[in-house]
Amino acid sequence: MKALIFKRYGKSTQPEYADVPRPAIGPDEILVQVHAVGLNPVDNIIRKGTFKPVLKFDLPATIGSDVAGVVAEIGRSVTRFKVGDAVYASVFDLSRGSLADYVAVPERVAAFKPASLDFVEAASIPMVGLTSWQALKERARLAPGQKIFIPAGSGGIGTFAIQLAKHMGAKVGTTTSTANVDLVKSLGADEVVDYKRQDFETVLRGYDMVLGTTRGDSIEKSLQILKPRGIIVSLVGPLDVAFARARHLNFVLRLVFSLMSRKILRLAKKRDVRYSFLFVRPDGEQLAEIGGIIDAGSIRPVIDKVFAFDQAREALAYLETGRAKGKVVVRLI
Structure with missing residues (x-):
């Protein structure tokens, strides 16, 4: 599968597209086919090595924390989701990234996508x-x-x-x-x-x-x-x-x-x-509550620009300018 990765830490390190193995899931994980990924400043900070003492990655590592997509496979212990469900999640601090065709997501950090949002809008929310x-x-x-x-x-x-x-x-x-x-x-x-x-x-x-x-x-x-x-x-x-x-x-x-x-x-x-x-942690129950507030109309996503997957490097560069109004999102499907 295609993924956007970084091979080493450093301020001059540039993301690269690579073919990587489709992730195998554990018994308590779901495999999500990624439709969209919301970008966050920390995605650029991580590859520069700023959080290297705190966040552990095996290099090369996939970039990205937020994800919205469809469940393609479930682990044997998963009870909340089934294949075909639309979900969203943050995989921040879980030693994996989301800018790829598929990502393995622990069941506990995922929630059903808010019904009122499309995948791009939902991907802008988790972090x-x-x-x-x-x-x-x-x-x-x-x-x-x-x-x-x-x-x-x-x-x-x-x-x-x-x-x-x-x-x-x-x-x-x-x-x-x-x-x-x-x-x-x-x-x-x-x-x-x-x-x-x-x-x-x-x-x-x-x-x-x-x-x-x-x-x-x-x-x-x-x-x-x-x-x-x-x-x-x-x-x-x-x-x-x-x-x-x-x-x-x-x-x-x-x-x-x-x-x-x-x-x-x-x-x-x-x-x-x-x-x-505060260092944010992934939490599916909180995302479910947030989704309820969004579906009730109290909060709306604010999205500045949407980039195609083959423009993800440009999206990260644009985010780094600090000029975005709201979120920057990469659409894969």
């Missing part, structure tokens, strides 16, 4: 949906009436997280460029800061939660807009000791992450704010 769900509902326990700041509101995470926060009854602040102000408002953003004209930390006040989605010094700046006992859930780092412990990493990595997060933890403590780094 951003699970990340937003685990950050807002699990980690921060965002409550109705609370205020959450979600920077980069027109991006893949931002467009989904804004809608989920509004569904949960929160008030949302965000940043975006002038051209995308109407988009983020249409998704439910209550306070919109045009970052080309204003600095968010001088405009926004009284927030209960910050979802850290942008690199640089924005995490530290966001401390200024939080109430005491507020929380920052960062998706971009710095990584912390709690993350290292949860993944059973060795002493050296725990020490490294401790040093990396020392400054933000010190600043957060000074302002009576909690800091937390």
Whole structure:
């Protein structure tokens, strides 16, 4: 079968198309014929080696985390799915990739495709949906009436997280460029800061939660807009000791992450704010709940561009420019 792979780690490493064996499935797995794959910034980050100490791949490795497709085969222990079912899933952190004709997916991380979405739309959801769900509902326990700041509101995470926060009854602040102000408002953003004209930390006040989605010094700046006992859930780092412990990493990595997060933890403590780094995990039950919310009309996918499979390298390059409004998706079928 055809797959998009990388053979080694490095900033100059380029993806390659290759013929690879069709994956064999375990007793608790389903074989999915891939119809579409949603791309995420982490797909580029992984092949550069940034997460090499944390994410384990046997090289050469297939690129991609999100998938929507049809069940082609089931393992003997599978009970929830049958051949022909339309499903979607994230295989992030499972030592496999999805930009291929077929991918083996553990039953526990898959869910039925939302009935209201086509395969391209469904493929855009898993990573951003699970990340937003685990950050807002699990980690921060965002409550109705609370205020959450979600920077980069027109991006893949931002467009989904804004809608989920509004569904949960929160008030949302965000940043975006002038051209995308109407988009983020249409998704439910209550306070919109045009970052080309204003600095968010001088405009926004009284927030209960910050979802850290942008690199640089924005995490530290966001401390200024939080109430005491507020929380920052960062998706971009710095990584912390709690993350290292949860993944059973060795002493050296725990020490490294401790040093990396020392400054933000010190600043957060000074302002009576909690800091937390989140590494998303695949979860089929959560995807099923997300699918229900989507089918009820409370959340809609936002897709910037759709590429054919033979344009997947161009799709990854476009994603890396940071200019996408919503998600970038590769269609295989």
